Amino acid sequence: MRMIMLIDMDYFYAACEELRHPEIRDKPAVVGMDPKGGTGRGVVMTCNYKAREFGIHSGMPISMAYKLKPDAIYLPLDYDYYDLISKKIMDAIKPFAAKFEQVSVDEAYIDVSERIMDYSDAEPYARRIHDKILEDVGIKCSIGIGPNKLMAKMACEKAKPNGIRLVRESDAKDFLKGMDVEKLHGIGGKTAERLKRLGYSTVDQLAMAKRMQMVEQFGAFGMEMINSANGIDESEVTENYEVKSIGRELTFEENTDDWKKVEDAIEKLGNEVIKEVEKNQKSFKTITLKLRYGDFTEHLHSRSVRTTSDLGTLVKTSKELYRNNVDKARKVRKIGVRASNFVDYKGQRRIT
DNA sequence: TCTGGGGTCCTAGGACCC
DNA sequence: TCTGGGGTCCTAGGACCC
Numbered sequence: 001m002r003m004i005m006l007i008d009m010d011y012f013y014a015a016c017e018e019l020r021h022p023e024i025r026d027k028p029a030v031v032g033m034d035p036k037g038g039t040g041r042g043v044v045m046t047c048n049y050k051a052r053e054f055g056i057h058s059g060m061p062i063s064m065a066y067k068l069k070p071d072a073i074y075l076p077l078d079y080d081y082y083d084l085i086s087k088k089i090m091d092a093i094k095p096f097a098a099k100f101e102q103v104s105v106d107e108a109y110i111d112v113s114e115r116i117m118d119y120s121d122a123e124p125y126a127r128r129i130h131d132k133i134l135e136d137v138g139i140k141c142s143i144g145i146g147p148n149k150l151m152a153k154m155a156c157e158k159a160k161p162n163g164i165r166l167v168r169e170s171d172a173k174d175f176l177k178g179m180d181v182e183k184l185h186g187i188g189g190k191t192a193e194r195l196k197r198l199g200y201s202t203v204d205q206l207a208m209a210k211r212m213q214m215v216e217q218f219g220a221f222g223m224e225m226i227n228s229a230n231g232i233d234e235s236e237v238t239e240n241y242e243v244k245s246i247g248r249e250l251t252f253e254e255n256t257d258d259w260k261k262v263e264d265a266i267e268k269l270g271n272e273v274i275k276e277v278e279k280n281q282k283s284f285k286t287i288t289l290k291l292r293y294g295d296f297t298e299h300l301h302s303r304s305v306r307t308t309s310d311l312g313t314l315v316k317t318s319k320e321l322y323r324n325n326v327d328k329a330r331k332v333r334k335i336g337v338r339a340s341n342f343v344d345y346k347g348q349r350r351i352t
Numbered sequence: 353t354c355t356g357g358g359g360t361c362c363t364a365g366g367a368c369c370c
Numbered sequence: 371t372c373t374g375g376g377g378t379c380c381t382a383g384g385a386c387c388c
Contacts, residue, residue, distance in 0.1 A: 012388095032356080033356065033357095041354090041355080041356080042355085042356050042357090043354095043355065043356050043357095045356080045357090045388095046388095058388090059355090059356095060353080060354095060355090061353055061354050061355050061356095062355095062356090063353065063354070063355090064353040064354075064355090065353090067353070068353095077357095079358095103387090103388085104358095104359090104387080104388050105358095105388080106388080107388075185386095185387085186385095186386070186387085187386090188385060188386050188387080189385090189386090190384085190385060190386085191385075191386085219362090219363080220362090221362080243359085244359085244360070244361095245359070245360085246358095246359095247357090247358075247359080248357080248358085249356080249357060249358085250356095250357090251356065251357085286380085286381095288381095296354095296355075298383090298384095299382080299383085300381085300382060300383070301381085301382080302380080302381060302382080303380090303381085304379085304380065304381090334356085334357095336357085338359095
């Protein structure tokens, strides 16, 4: 019998900002792109609960947040600082875990099956983790506990903010009953729409879906969804994680068809990508250029090269991909450069 | 109100090789 | 003249998550 926990920080970036600026605690604070007096492009990354009282939430266009509350405190993103806090949090969690899997900057699964023999011990154990993070770092979190990763995740959603929620295996189906299919982790807006057209709107309807039909419609993913709807998830908490691609992207202040402007941006992004590639001691084989046009359609163009970690190759190839593929009739909104298909330095053969 | 930036995984067709 | 099956790599697109 497995026991899995998901530990998730509450409004993480804004909580980090509150740590170093305690004076913003009881004021509405928004972390994200620069609102530029309401004309800024971009979205709210996260905001504190005071800001939520005004209807602001993460993912919302920053210009809209500005209209709702122009005198809120708007703070720029500082990923280096959040990474620092993240490391402290993960260090606080690890001693509690038999298996540990960080899934994002502010979230981690732990497998505690070998540490907890009884469901009645689960919540006190989670409480100790919660308090340890609060004590060491000063950030509040929510913890979901379940028989697998999926249920831990779903329980955690219900636990927010600053709560702990346990869902026993025998209660899983009850817990999911009546829930909208879109609330299931892994089912987004598009899939939810398709499911609803097939007559499956709630999780319990999906749990009893016709297997043949689901496989016809969605392939292997169809069976996976039925399992999820039944609270079943066999996936393991996996320890070692390796980055698979490194990219940077940039949205122009105004859509543009100026080649010079785009190519300057490619150089800048290429530089940042190489810095990160070097930090991770990687070489790459594949270069991908991303173009988003004014109408929001996105296209990827990639090319494989001889294994390299060279800035010149990255920039030159990216520019070629741009010139060869850009639709000259349309203006570009966003440009991105990504390196992938990594080979570790040590695995790389030197040619002399 | 007008939509960011960082990623992951899956699918599918075509090339190419045996 | 007709024509298999498997494996791997490459490219493009799509969905999803935080």
